Amino acid sequence: MRTTVLLSGGLDSAVLAARLHHDGHLVSALSCDYGQRHRRELAAAAAVAASLGVSHRVINLSGVAAAMDPDSSALLGSAAVPHGHYADDNMAVTVVPGRNLLMLAAAAAVASSRGDEVVAIAAHAGDHPVYPDCRTEFLDAAQAAVALGTPTLDVVYPFAHFSKADIVAEGARLGVPFGLTWSCYEGGAVHCGRCGTCVERAEAFAVAGVEDPTLYADSAYAREVTGR
Amino acid sequence: MRTTVLLSGGLDSAVLAARLHHDGHLVSALSCDYGQRHRRELAAAAAVAASLGVSHRVINLSGVAAAMDPDSSALLGSAAVPHGHYADDNMAVTVVPGRNLLMLAAAAAVASSRGDEVVAIAAHAGDHPVYPDCRTEFLDAAQAAVALGTPTLDVVYPFAHFSKADIVAEGARLGVPFGLTWSCYEGGAVHCGRCGTCVERAEAFAVAGVEDPTLYADSAYAREVTGR
Numbered sequence: 001m002r003t004t005v006l007l008s009g010g011l012d013s014a015v016l017a018a019r020l021h022h023d024g025h026l027v028s029a030l031s032c033d034y035g036q037r038h039r040r041e042l043a044a045a046a047a048v049a050a051s052l053g054v055s056h057r058v059i060n061l062s063g064v065a066a067a068m069d070p071d072s073s074a075l076l077g078s079a080a081v082p083h084g085h086y087a088d089d090n091m092a093v094t095v096v097p098g099r100n101l102l103m104l105a106a107a108a109a110v111a112s113s114r115g116d117e118v119v120a121i122a123a124h125a126g127d128h129p130v131y132p133d134c135r136t137e138f139l140d141a142a143q144a145a146v147a148l149g150t151p152t153l154d155v156v157y158p159f160a161h162f163s164k165a166d167i168v169a170e171g172a173r174l175g176v177p178f179g180l181t182w183s184c185y186e187g188g189a190v191h192c193g194r195c196g197t198c199v200e201r202a203e204a205f206a207v208a209g210v211e212d213p214t215l216y217a218d219s220a221y222a223r224e225v226t227g228r
Numbered sequence: 229m230r231t232t233v234l235l236s237g238g239l240d241s242a243v244l245a246a247r248l249h250h251d252g253h254l255v256s257a258l259s260c261d262y263g264q265r266h267r268r269e270l271a272a273a274a275a276v277a278a279s280l281g282v283s284h285r286v287i288n289l290s291g292v293a294a295a296m297d298p299d300s301s302a303l304l305g306s307a308a309v310p311h312g313h314y315a316d317d318n319m320a321v322t323v324v325p326g327r328n329l330l331m332l333a334a335a336a337a338v339a340s341s342r343g344d345e346v347v348a349i350a351a352h353a354g355d356h357p358v359y360p361d362c363r364t365e366f367l368d369a370a371q372a373a374v375a376l377g378t379p380t381l382d383v384v385y386p387f388a389h390f391s392k393a394d395i396v397a398e399g400a401r402l403g404v405p406f407g408l409t410w411s412c413y414e415g416g417a418v419h420c421g422r423c424g425t426c427v428e429r430a431e432a433f434a435v436a437g438v439e440d441p442t443l444y445a446d447s448a449y450a451r452e453v454t455g456r
Contacts, residue, residue, distance in 0.1 A: 063291060068342070072340075073341075097340040097341045097378050105330040106292045109327065133377035149360060
């Protein structure tokens with residue numbers, strides 16, 4: 001099955017890309033530029049795709065972001081990215097309204113125009129509490145909408161029931177170069193170690209018992225918050 | 229219900245906008261620039277929105293079109309726009325893969341970021357034969373995906389079971405300025421009168437018994453093809 005993967009440059013989609021590549025399905029990778037402040041992840045996505053030897057395209061969705069209210073998400077505007085654990089209430093400001101449907105719809109348009117058969121997305125269980133568009137119910141509905149709108153295309157989300165630690169363990173088995181991936185919402189020179197995605201990343205390596213190659217500006221914070 | 233309408237600049241969405249405005253729900257209109265060759269419709273959309281006194285935004289989706297294979301649709305590339313009736317097999321080349329899901333997803337992101345409650349789309353029954361993403365099954369699935377991904381937002385498609393003639397009749401009752409709208413896929417100075425959407429437009433006015441104010445370069449062709 002000719003599969004294209006939504007590759008954010010983060011850890012989860014890098015592992016999914018590696019798995020699809022290992023299974024012989026991966027033909028290309030798509031990243032979305034939606035005006036995210038952590039644009040550094042786009043360079044990480046390019047590096048991950050290059051490490052797998054698959055073509056990589058960036059879909060420019062900045063026109064959508066430009067029409068959105070920039071104050072609707074801390075990932076779009078200038079509001080501070082909150083520190084702490086994903087499960088905290090303050091993480092709600094990192095939701096980008098409708099992001100996964102937009103990325104899936106854009107990927108579906110591009111993939112189907114190019115004759116691909118499957119779009120894969122690495123949404124996973126750990127994202128559930130704050131992000132409605134990472135839940136299985138949403139993914140099932142989006143899969144149905146894509147299949148009915150572009151009948152030659154399927155959407156798959158094999159990590160829907162994985163924890164992030166499960167994904168790290170899978171990546172370790174596949175030899176994923178974790179050091180190429182980027183998670184931090186701050187988008188600075190190194191991972192901040194304090195935002196929700198940095199804390200989740202560090203915790204996942206600790207839980208999986210896999211060495212974390214990430215350089216965090218604050219390497220103690222995640223342990224303090226999560227107790228891992 | 230604070231409603232934003234997907235306003236293409238064509239006849240159907242102009243009538244839907246007028247109906248929502250008449251019912252007191254319409255707060256804004258959104259158009260999508262997806263690199264369509266008939267970009268003239270965007271100016272028509274602006275004129276229709278201005279006639280209703282609602283704000284109008286164009287969402288720039290040209291970055292998605294840029295990543296697509298331009299030969300996947302006659303509306304994107306340089307391939308000839310086919311002449312004839314929508315029901316003809318040759319109209320398949322006017323399908324833009326995944327267009328309605330992309331436009332709905334983009335509108336959902338923008339509308340929910342701005343606190344709107346409903347996105348309305350004027351997809352209708354007459355579009356069914358060639359466009360999978362105008363069918364009710366697709367619209368139901370897209371509605372579910374939007375509601376699960378952005379829980380504050382609903383999608384409505386009140387014309388799903390209308391014929392285009394029904395829409396013209398509704399527009400006539402509401403006093404829609406049909407002359408402001410643009411359908412033709414060729415995007416020339418006047419409507420060509422020969423492409424699928426021109427033929428459908430002329431036929432709809434004839435069936436509805438409403439005077440057609442459209443200036444067609446070829447005003448006889450639609451009658452020859454449809455017998456109306």
